[in-house]
Amino acid sequence: MSLPIQHHPENQEFTVSQDGHSAELSYSLPTEGVIDFTHTxxxxxxxxxxxxxxxxKASLAxxxxxxxxxxxxxxxxxGYVAQHPDYQDLVEGS
Structure with a gap:
C-alpha cells in the first residue's frame, strides 16, 4: 500500500486522507535530536x-x-517499533 502521507511540520503531525476520512500521527520535539511520537x-x-x-513507516523514515x-x-x-527490529537503532538510548 502506498498512501499520500503528508508531513505538516508546523502542526507536528503526519496525516493521510482517503475517501473523505483521515488519520494522523502527532509528535513533539522535546529535546534537540529527539522526536516523540505522541498520538496516533x-x-x-x-x-x-x-x-x-x-x-x-513514514514517520520513522x-x-x-x-x-x-x-x-x-x-x-x-x-508496539510498532517493538515488532520491527529494523527500527531499534532509532530508539532513544540505543
Whole structure:
C-alpha cells in the first residue's frame, strides 16, 4: 500500500486522507535530536487497512533521514517499533 502521507511540520503531525476520512500521527520535539511520537488516530472507516502502519513507516523514515532518536509515548508506535527490529537503532538510548 502506498498512501499520500503528508508531513505538516508546523502542526507536528503526519496525516493521510482517503475517501473523505483521515488519520494522523502527532509528535513533539522535546529535546534537540529527539522526536516523540505522541498520538496516533485513524478514523473508524479507515481502520483495519494498515493505515496506521503506513503512518508509522513514514514517520520513522523521517526520523532516520533527519538523524533523530525516537521516543514512543504513543502506545501504537511503541508496539510498532517493538515488532520491527529494523527500527531499534532509532530508539532513544540505543
Amino acid at each position: 488516530f485513524v478514523e473508524e472507516e479507515l481502520r483495519g487497512q494498515g493505515i496506521g502502519d503506513e503512518l508509522a 523521517y526520523a532516520r533521514e533527519n538523524n533523530l532518536k525516537v521516543r514512543t509515548t504513543c502506545s501504537f508506535m511503541a
